[in-house]
Amino acid sequence: MHPTAQTFADQIQEDYDFEAVVQEFPEGTKTAADAAAAIGCDVAQIVKSIVMRVGDETVIVLTSGANRVDETKLAAEFDVDADSVRSANASEVKDATGWSIGGVPPTCHTTDCPVLADPTFDSFGEIWAAAGTPETVFRLTPDDLQMLSNPRVVDVFE
Template structure:
């Protein structure tokens, strides 16, 4: 297992008591479509952990792989003047993970997490486990319990 995915697995167990079953795909799971094809699941079951800066605050938005975040709608939902995608340095500093491998929880800083509730319609979803090649399954209720997200309506079809 990649050392970063191993670090995620250890932290999940040690800090949350959550046993993670990581699956790695050498061809990568960089996009939701790539991940769904590798796992053999619906694109809507892929949890994208996207990092944004709302005004000056970093936030993480968990959205289904078949949805996209509308920055305008997110700004409205968060009552922010400006929302933009975080740059790679901001992502790494706030979450402790690199773009493409950000899990839905276990972030370096305490950042607000928001949820696309369409993820809750599935029996199982898949999320990044620290690297663009590593993912893990979890049930939507586990996602809610571990990430403690706030539902938002800032999504559209990808």
């Protein structure tokens, strides 16, 4: 297993007593479509960890692979002007989460930033999320996601 994925597996076990069974796909799972194809699931079952800047705050939006973040709805959720919402850059993602773009898991972040989650996940028995690298994923349930990430479930999606 990639050392970064092992670090994630160890951290989630220690922090949450959750055993993440990490699967590696050398061809990569950088996009939701790539991940779904590699796993053999619906693209909607992929948890994308989208890191956004909302005003002066970093926010993690756990989005179904079938959906996109609506920046206007996200701005309204935080009562800020839509012009102040943007995707975080690579260094902001790493600083806020401890992980690099493409491998950000839905939990085990280095800072305590707000986490929002897509209500779409509740319609599936299992979902899949990044496990620290762009080539690794782990399986979880919507209940696991709630326990691990404690997100606000809101509709801020197109």
